[in-house]
Amino acid sequence: MSAPGQAEGAARRPSRQRDAVLGLLEELDGFRSAQDLHTLLRERGDTVGLATVYRALQALVDDGLLDVLRGPDGEAGYRRCSPSHHHHLVCRSCGLTVEVAAPPVERWTARVAAEHGFADVRHDLEVFGTCRGCAARRG
Amino acid sequence: MSAPGQAEGAARRPSRQRDAVLGLLEELDGFRSAQDLHTLLRERGDTVGLATVYRALQALVDDGLLDVLRGPDGEAGYRRCSPSHHHHLVCRSCGLTVEVAAPPVERWTARVAAEHGFADVRHDLEVFGTCRGCAARRG
DNA sequence: GTGCGCATGAGAATCATTCTCGCATATGCC
DNA sequence: GGCATATGCGAGAATGATTCTCATGCGCAC
Ligand SMILES: [Zn+2]
Ligand SMILES: [Zn+2]
Ligand SMILES: [Zn+2]
Ligand SMILES: [Zn+2]
Numbered sequence: 001m002s003a004p005g006q007a008e009g010a011a012r013r014p015s016r017q018r019d020a021v022l023g024l025l026e027e028l029d030g031f032r033s034a035q036d037l038h039t040l041l042r043e044r045g046d047t048v049g050l051a052t053v054y055r056a057l058q059a060l061v062d063d064g065l066l067d068v069l070r071g072p073d074g075e076a077g078y079r080r081c082s083p084s085h086h087h088h089l090v091c092r093s094c095g096l097t098v099e100v101a102a103p104p105v106e107r108w109t110a111r112v113a114a115e116h117g118f119a120d121v122r123h124d125l126e127v128f129g130t131c132r133g134c135a136a137r138r139g
Numbered sequence: 140m141s142a143p144g145q146a147e148g149a150a151r152r153p154s155r156q157r158d159a160v161l162g163l164l165e166e167l168d169g170f171r172s173a174q175d176l177h178t179l180l181r182e183r184g185d186t187v188g189l190a191t192v193y194r195a196l197q198a199l200v201d202d203g204l205l206d207v208l209r210g211p212d213g214e215a216g217y218r219r220c221s222p223s224h225h226h227h228l229v230c231r232s233c234g235l236t237v238e239v240a241a242p243p244v245e246r247w248t249a250r251v252a253a254e255h256g257f258a259d260v261r262h263d264l265e266v267f268g269t270c271r272g273c274a275a276r277r278g
Numbered sequence: 279g280t281g282c283g284c285a286t287g288a289g290a291a292t293c294a295t296t297c298t299c300g301c302a303t304a305t306g307c308c
Numbered sequence: 309g310g311c312a313t314a315t316g317c318g319a320g321a322a323t324g325a326t327t328c329t330c331a332t333g334c335g336c337a338c
Contacts, residue, residue: 152283152284152285154285154286156285156286157285186287187286187287188286188287188288189287189288190286190287190288190289191285191286191287194285194286212295213294213295
């Protein structure tokens with residue numbers, strides 16, 4: 001064995017950089033890329049390496065503090081999210097994100113997986129659309 | 140408007156390479172990466188450029204003949220799929236893929252999007268698990 | 279048959295992400 | 309406090325998938 005991010009039982013050492021990344025995500029709305037976050041931190045005068053941003057994001061995801069979303073271009077987006085299972089409603093124009101629970105989807109997933117003999121089931125569901133604000137702005 | 144891949148009304152010129160890519164996908168089961176497909180074609184003695192494989196895959200996706208799925212490593216997988224809307228049950232061990240319809244999910248998606256004022260809604264849903272065969276093989 | 283224009287292929291370029299490695303620093307022990 | 313050790317950091321190189329460039333090939337309309 002060997003966990004890449006964090007060995008089981010080992011403590012995570014506190015870090016100004018990781019706190020900075022998390023703090024930045026706390027005050028942002030939608031999903032942001034690692035590169036974006038790095039740029040934003042730099043603009044604030046916070047000297048932090050790009051590799052460190054990636055390491056911090058991985059650690060935060062491992063700790064269940066962030067949600068990851070991969071866009072069609074392959075770039076990963078990160079967002080501060082609640083720890084319980086949920087899904088997202090994302091505006092493809094302004095990035096506005098709403099967390100939603102989807103009990104019918106959870107039920108359907110479990111049932112159809114069982115019917116086909118699949119075990120240890122996980123699922124990804126994201127809903128994309130245009131929010132009311134953006135729809136109005138466009139006429 | 141303007142489609143990136145194919146201008147509206149313009150014909151797609153037939154191509155041995157595109158047919159080869161589609162033909163290969165017809166006889167394969169799960170999602171395959173562009174690089175995989177390129178290697179397979181080369182091994183068959185079919186001389187085809189990597190860039191051409193990417194171009195063919197994009198064209199086929201634009202024509203609705205293929206489904207795309209992006210793995211956690213960012214690599215895109217392509218699969219020959221039925222043209223109607225559906226979702227996938229994918230074995231994370233052997234890649235076995237089953238197409239499934241999800242009416243409850245479609246209903247839930249439409250309802251929750253409407254409730255939050257989102258228009259022009261699309262969604263991505265993929266279910267991952269371990270198929271019966273792989274579960275048995277592991278004990 | 280000719281000519282135009284899209285298609286191709288080899289390699290370069292791009293871009294996000296990861297790795298390397300020497301240095302900084304927190305933590306635990308004395 | 310002071311030292312030993314392991315983890316975190318930063319800059320730049322390396323990786324790997326995807327896209328771009330451009331010279332050449334070839335199908336199709338005439
Ligand atoms: Zn919006
Ligand atoms: Zn769910
Ligand atoms: Zn399987
Ligand atoms: Zn659906």
